[in-house]
Amino acid sequence: MASNQLEVKPLHSGPEDGWHGIVAPGSRFAPESGRYHLYIGYFCPFAHRANLVRVLKKLDSAIDISVVKAYPKGETGWSFPGANGPDDTYEGSTPDKLFGSKYLNELYFRADKDYKGKYSVPLLWDTKENTAVNNESLELLRLLQTGFNEILPEGSPERNLDLYPEHLRAKIDEVTKWMTRDFNSGVYKAGFARDQETYEKGVIPVFAALNQLELLIHKNGGPYVLGKELTELDILAYVSAIRFDAAYVQHFKCNLGTIRGNYPVIHEWLKNLYWNVKGFRETTKFKHIKENYTKSHHDINPLAITPLGPFPDIESGVNLDFNSIKPGAISYPAVLQHQQTLPSV
Incomplete structure (x- = not known):
């Protein structure tokens, strides 16, 4: 992407399509505090991207959220507490604050009564036009960075926060391509495989990407993926890395190694974000993460038993002297x- 502007797409081209609206001054969806509402699940790495940028940009008060339960997921999609009666509660979830919906699919049918796609989070909703704005996580990742700057205090750190700075865009674009393919999506290709061959084909790129990420952070000296500046790459990598030891290792059989045991550079980078960068810990809910995977994928884990480990969910203590750490692999x-096929760090 040559600029920080989102590619202009039709808002919603039909029942099979998602929503691709852009919030921008002078557009149909103008930036206004309180106008928009974000639907998320704390378990979902794709929703985590959007919510994390929302918090980093200090849009908490401008864009409220409704949070679906971590499980179960039925044909109607994710549910809100109370969908199955007054005792149907889940810590950290919320009612649908706009409409009191029982299920997420009700929102999609409000926007398009003939909708035939997935009922996914994140979903950004416009209360003024009473319709969906955007449900594509990578588009929301970019939209939330810039779309609401006009309502943020001039000169404030949150207004000036740019996760896709001009001088790093070429590298961000290059890394995003293999990171989203081999790591963010790779864990799902491995985890949802229906046979041995497909599983092995899926799991190999996951660890090639982790090997490469380990070298990339080390080469740039941390504390972020590309060095001293927090960028989109930290968001993209974090939402999968924070779930890796807690869920993907055992549930998706991504057990050639663990982050805490085999990737010392990624481990310190991850701990630093979680413990030291406001927004990362606040948007991470391990209970939601672990119980979603283990209790909603019945073909993978039919007894729905959630492992107690790893313990702790994330370790404490951070070493920011990345040059002193020998990269793992x-x-x-x-x-x-497969790592040899990836662009050089």
Whole structure:
């Protein structure tokens, strides 16, 4: 993407399509405090992207959220507490604050009564026009960075926060391509595989991407992926990395290694974001994460038992002297072979 502007797409081209609206001054969806509402699930890495940028940009008071329960997921999609009666509660979830819906799909049908796509989070809703604005997480990642700057205090750190700075865009675009393909989506390709061959084909790129991320952070000296500036890459990597040891290792069989045991550079980068950068810990809910995966994928975990470990969910203590850390790697031959196909760090 050559600029920080989102590619202009039709808002919603039909029942099979999602929503691609853009919030911008002078547009149909103008930036206004209190006008928009974000639907999320704390379990979902894609919703986590949007909510994290919302918090980093200090849009908490301008854009309120409704939070679906972590499980179960039925044909109607994710549910809100109370969907199955007054005892149907879940810590950290909320009612649908706009409409009192029982299920997320009700929102999608409000926007398009003939909708035939997925009922996913995140979903940004416009209360003024009473319709969906955007439900594509990568588009929301960019939209929330810039779309509401006009309502933020002039000269404030949150208004000036740019996660896609001009001088780093080429590198961000390059890394985003393999990170989203091999890491963010790769864990799902491995985890939802229906046979051995597909699983192995899916899991190898995951660890090739982790090997490469380990080298990238180390080369740039931390504390962020590209060095001293927090960028979109930190958001994209964090939402999968924070779920890795807690869920993906055992539930998705991504067990060639763990972040805490095999990737010392990523481990320190991850702990620093969680403990030291406001917004990361506040938007991370391990109970939602672990119980969503283990209690809503019945074909993978039919007894819906949630493992107690790892303990702790994330370790404390941060070493920011990245130059003193020897990078780790998973040296499984097929992993190293795939790593060679990735762009140089």
